[in-house]
Amino acid sequence: MAGCKHAVGVGNGLDALAFALEAAGVRPGDEVVVPAHTFIATWTAVRMVGAVPVAAEPACGGYNIDAATFAQALTRRTRAVVAVHLYGDPVAMEPLSALAAEHGVIVIEDAARHTVRDATAGRPAASGRPLRSASIRARTWARSATAAR
Numbered sequence: 001m002a003g004c005k006h007a008v009g010v011g012n013g014l015d016a017l018a019f020a021l022e023a024a025g026v027r028p029g030d031e032v033v034v035p036a037h038t039f040i041a042t043w044t045a046v047r048m049v050g051a052v053p054v055a056a057e058p059a060c061g062g063y064n065i066d067a068a069t070f071a072q073a074l075t076r077r078t079r080a081v082v083a084v085h086l087y088g089d090p091v092a093m094e095p096l097s098a099l100a101a102e103h104g105v106i107v108i109e110d111a112a113r114h115t116v117r118d119a120t121a122g123r124p125a126a127s128g129r130p131l132r133s134a135s136i137r138a139r140t141w142a143r144s145a146t147a148a149r
């Protein structure tokens with residue numbers, strides 16, 4: 001995993017997200033902001049650790065959440081946000097991460113559907129930030145990982 005100090009291989013992308021949430025200290029009853037538009041595993045992982053998924057809408061003109069739609073879902077109970085990079089279009093992480101840091105919210109990136117380079121920063125999507133999950137799948141094999149900086 002480029003730019004990471006540590007990487008952990010797990011069975012699939014769902015487990016990667018659940019482990020990431022657990023490692024981030026998300027506990028039963030905490031709220032986790034997740035995109036309204038994503039694969040079901042993003043939501044299931046939150047329920048696997050007993051937390052409550054709270055939907056954030058896609059940003060206007062795109063498929064991903066952004067800082068503004070994250071802000072609408074943010075409450076005092078929000079412990080983490082899962083930013084999902086969809087369809088080769090990376091989430092604008094800097095403003096979202098800044099807002100999360102302001103509120104003490106942990107950012108987890110779900111890069112299961114994102115393998116192209118982050119055009120805005122010239123680095124692989126999700127690299128250099130605290131926690132990401134990636135799932136690289138093919139017909140006969142599966143490989144997943146969580147990584148912590």
Ligand SMILES: Cc1ncc(COP(=O)(O)O)c(C=O)c1O
Nearest residue numbers: 012013014039041110112113135
């Ligand atoms: C956005 C997203 N997150 C997580 C997953 C879960 O990955 P896996 O199927 O390896 O459990 C997928 C799978 O398609 C996905 O599209």
